[in-house]
Amino acid sequence: MSDALINGVAGAGGGIIAQLITYPLQTVNTRQQTDRDPKKRKNKAGTVEQMLQVVQQEGWGRLYSGLAPSLVGTACSQGVYYYFYQIFRSKAEATALRHKKEGAGDGSVGMLSSLMVAAMSGCVNVLLTNPIWVVVTRMQTHTKKSPTDPIVSGIEPPPFATSNAVQEVFGEAGILGFWKGVFPTLVMVSNPSIQFMLYETLLKKLKQRRALSNSNKGVTALEIFLLGALAKLGATVVTYPLLVVKSRLQARQAMGLDKKHQYEGTLDAILKMIRYEGLHGFYKGMSTKIVQSVLAAAVLFMVKEELVNGVRWMLLKDAAKVVKSKSP
Template sequence: MSDALINGLAGAGGGIIAQLITYPLQTVNTRQQTDRDPKKTKRKLGTIEQMCQVVKHEGWERLYGGLTPSLVGTAASQGVYYYFYQVFRNKAETAALKRFNKGNGDGTVGMFSSLLVAAISGCVNVMLTNPIWVVVTRMQTYRKASIKEKPTRSLSNVSEDDVQIAAVEPPPFGTGHAVQEVYDEAGILGFWKGVFPTLIMVSNPSIQFMLYETLLKKLKARRASSVKGKTGVTALEVFLLGAVAKLGATVVTYPLLVVKSRLQARQVTDGDKKLQYKGTLDAILKMIRYEGFYGFYKGMSTKIVQSVLAAAVLFMIKEELVKGARLLLTSNAVSINKGKRPP
């Protein structure tokens, strides 16, 4: 099994576990990002308060709306990303070694090369998995509300007290409904809504991995100098490094994430033109005009908690899975070689 495949599978496994742990936070955050009513003056609910409101009015299941396609998307995104990241990084390491043999550099992948590798991997990932995330956004922002039954008589002939309005449970909003809604709204191209800001957002994992690899390299170098020959890091250290790297990347790129969510959510087709977005630039200009720069940071505190926790868990689990897989493969190889030895 190749090193790239091991990293791809480990990344997918770590991503799924991190997603399961932090999904309610992600749902609330997506709703905060897509809240585009600039006239709201009521007190803004905190993350926990908003989660409680969703449970109270819509049920526990709405906190996990879109979980199934999200898990598929997470497995696909992390698998694709880590696979191509390792493939491109191996090529970068080979090139760095060749330069070292020629007397240039120290034989390691530099910061710029790490950034480039992460960016290319991110672009491949975005183009392949964007349709999944459009569907997930639709399901996360779907709000379960009762449907009022229309009165059977003309309102002009009866008083308000005579009108009977019954709350009817709406039909469930599943993956198929979300897919159909996106297709009816914009056709096949609708599944690539928000792809432009998402492509720009490859800088998020690029910055994240650049910071992570840089911090990891420094930690290993420091450990090697203090404990001769020992460069290993613990699961807790990987957890903390992943958290710090993701925090830095999230703060820098969060406005793009808000724009992407606005474009991928269900679009307003009638009513206030201020809430209708024709594209990335239109969304940015309207947000600046009607909401101010604050609109680009809606729900940021929730996102920081969710993304930092998810990234830290993902890095920790991925590294442990990679170690376990390599150990297992090494043990199997040793066993096979022992079995081939002549008596």
């Protein structure tokens, strides 16, 4: 099994576990980002209070609306990202070693190269998985008062399923509707790029510190958890406004005749948000996102590293058994 495949599978597994743990926070955060009701802004509720409101008004199930496609999207995104990340990383390492032989560099992958590797992996991931996240956003922001729900007195509207979200997106903009928000999402590739750059820099320094102290102690799961959390925190603070714009574009655009809530594209969304909401609008729900992202990233890194180490250990163990069985 190739190292790229091991990292891809481990990344998918870690992403799924992190998603299951933090999904209710993600749902509330998406609603915060797409909220354009001025009355709600005056009576702003905290994250926990908003979660309780969703449960009371719409039921527990709404906190997990879109979970199934989100898990598929997470598995695909993490698998695709880590697979291509390892491929691009291996090429960068090979190039660095070649440069060292030629008398340039120390043979290690520099910060700029790490950033480029993460960026290229992120672009491939975005282009392949954006349709899934458009559907997830529609399901997370759909409420029982949505215009798509049939108005029948005394009858509970049917659940808003994945097929309903797909039909809604296609009905609005055709096949291109599934790539709504792709431009800010591509720009947001800088988020995982910054995250992995910070993570690998911190990890490298920790290992160097251990080596200087002549310690044989490896990096623990808790340390990986903390490094992942710190790296994600830095990346989220820098790129959050782009995430809000992306969510606005992917959410349902039909808001009656109020044109200020209808976006024709990324630039139009940015200009209207500045005009009608101010800079504050770009940071809606940021505290919720920080908690969700940091927790999810920390769990992902921890689980991924443990899965990679476990798979490699099993492969080495199997290889040792094969060698032993062949020996006279």
